[in-house]
Amino acid sequence: MRRPPSRIASSLGVLLLALARLAAGEGVAAAPPVDENGQLQDHALQSRFERITGELRCLVCQNESIADSNVELAGDLRRQVREMLVAGKSDDAIFQFMTDRYGEFVRFRPPLEPKTLLIWGAPFLMLLLGGFIVFRVVRQRSRMPLDDGPAIGP
């Protein structure tokens, strides 16, 4: 099975671990400033967080974004995005971090670059091709003699 275990069990584990670390006198890794709903307190950051996680593909489920997915990896990646936002990283830096690790496939909207020109250009190519075909057909028909039906003479 390639799907990781449920989130609840593992968050419990993380919680226990955090408690254990506290008990051992270790500092808990600085948690991003979030409110009781798990939203970043800074609204500007929160809206960037929502936009970025909506544009990153969850690789376990592949057709869901990490904003929508419940699998644990998506949770880990949301945490990563949140931490990077709080650390003052730019959107580009966050997308770069993800593509460095998971490849271009993590982005629902691939960036416009030579490699992706065909993806972005295909709709326009299709439109041009269609227009050309219509043009040819119309021109051909307009040259056809109007010999169908009885000629109506003056």
Place this chain on the structure above:
Amino acid sequence: MWKFLLPFAAFVALVVLFAFGLNPNRDIHALPSPLIGKPAPAFTLTDVLDPARPVSNAAFLGQVYVLNVWGTWCYECRAEHDALLAISRSHEVPIIGLDYMDQREKAKQWLEQLGNPYQAVAFDTDGRTAIDWGVYGAPETFLVDGQGRVIYKFISPMTPEVWQREFLPRIAAARRGGA
């Protein structure tokens, strides 16, 4: 002339497209790892069997090694375990385990009951090392060369056939190249 050539060209283009797209040997869910050819992400975690013992992949720099990502929750990891044990007995390369999204106790039991094919098993408590390696499930198996570069990633349970076909030639090539 064009009337015949154009449909024919379209037909050939479709044949090529289908030959590629409908090839039964092509796994449409397989994702190429962007890590191939790049330095292996460094990690220092604790050993799953001994929380006091650090495990770092830096210690393996200079030799070809395998990193196997697994977890006791992962059904297919159980399926590949015998293959890993056989590889470990061949002493071809060291295997480092990365225990992912797991619990220490369960992992210990697993290794005690099934045998331990790993030189060391790093315990990835919070999934950060897995993110660095672009892991999105288990089992995943990476091959790292003597210069510490990732040269191959295999996603699926390891089998003796896969080891023979995909890993051994790459290990041999890495040793020839890196010697």
